[in-house]
Amino acid sequence: MIESLPADTQAYTVWDQEVPGFGVRVLPSGQKSFVLKFTINRQQRWITLGRFGDLTLEEGRKLALSRRGEAAKGIDPTIEIRAQKTAPTVKELIDRFIEEHVIPKTRESTARGYTRFLKNVIQPRLGKMLVKEVSSAEIAKFHHDLRATPRQANQAVAILRKMFNLAEVWKYRPISSNPCVHIEKNPERKRERYLSDPELHALGEALVEAEDKGSVPPAALAAIRLLILTGARHNEILKLRWNQVDLQKNCLTFKADDHKTGGSSGTKTIPLNQPALDVLASIPQTLGNPYVIQGIIPGGHFVGLQKVWERIRKDVSTREAERVKHKKKRKEDAISLEDVRIHDLRHTFASVGISSGFSLPTIGSLLGHSQPSVTQRYAHLADNPRTKASEEIAAKISGELFGKSRNS
Secondary structure, three states, X not given: OOOOOOOOOOOEEEEOOOOOOEEEEEOOOXXXXXXXXXXXXXXXXXXXXXXXXXXXXXHHHXXXXXHXXXXXXXXXXXXXXXXXXXXXXXXXXXXXXXXXXXXXXXXXXXXXXXXXXHHHHHHHHHOOOEHHHXXXXXXXXXXXXXXXXXXXXXXXXXXHHHHHHHHHHOOOOOOOOOOOXXXXXXXXXXXXXXXXXXHHHHHHHHHXXXXXHOOOOHHHHHHHHHHHHHOOOHHHHHOOXXXXXXXOOOEEEEOHHXXXXXXXXXXXEEEOOHHHHHHHHOOOOOOOOOEOOEOOOOOOEOOOHHHHHHHHHHHHHHHHHHHHHHOOOOHHHOOOOOOOOOHHHHHHHHHHHHHXXXXXXXHHHHHOOOOHHXXXXXXXXXXXXXXXXXXXXXXXXXXXXXXXXXXO
């Protein structure tokens, strides 16, 4: 009977004979919804229970009886419905979290990463849900669905945990109701990739060839060399400004806001060894541009180092394939850097230092690690107890990086 009700020029209601006040409202558009009319505190109320189709007739009747029961106890169901309509969604929580926590309380690069992660990974999955309705089961499923990228899955839960803590502070959820509390992290394998001496030599040859051919911007080549000669982080070199280069003390100086661990360690200095000083001396300074690694846009730093790095890695593979073919060696003997990330240049600096006999605290200091546990990953490389310094680390690296071509 409900399905056959026709639309009219005006809305009308057909009342149920079983549940008093329960009916079907038919709009001129043809949309049909279950409604309930009831009296509370001597005032008449109307509420919409849901669309016909989304609810069956039996489900509509049960819901109507439940609402009538609440009204009989003096509980106005319209208050709950209004609260439901104004309850914040996870998308709204994400927007507030970004505006009031991520942007003002994290570093610029961290804020960009968090925002991108929240908008591209978390919001598409959870954004339409009401904050108060997100359950541990929902978070556990979300975490499980990202199992192919265990680190990303763990990062998502860590961000969500902080966000839902603030949701409690903002009274979006009851206290101690964080749905992320009991979610177990995926095991993460620490990625360890260091360049061997032959790999360093192959990289050096590729850099020199790219420099001679002019196939790679000089700024990018300088950045790669500085990264591996100093052990600095990617953004520390790309965003390095000339006023952070102290040629009297031979070091780079980063204030707390300019490096990753500044919040816990304050000002950071990186020693400049002679090979690094030589690279810096080869870089021209441009009036009006404060950056050492300059980009195409006037006054800006270089962008797109990842693409350059991928090209350099490919060049190494091409050169190596030709070398083994010429020497009539096995293809397996060819060096490949295809799995080497830019960040692995920093790992290489540390590995050379450890294998040369430097202590973990010394390497941790050079790298700017705020926690000794971070440097501990290199402990297994400390098998050659000799007393050397940062200058010798760079000397060994530059010996391969700028050395003569291999004869074998």
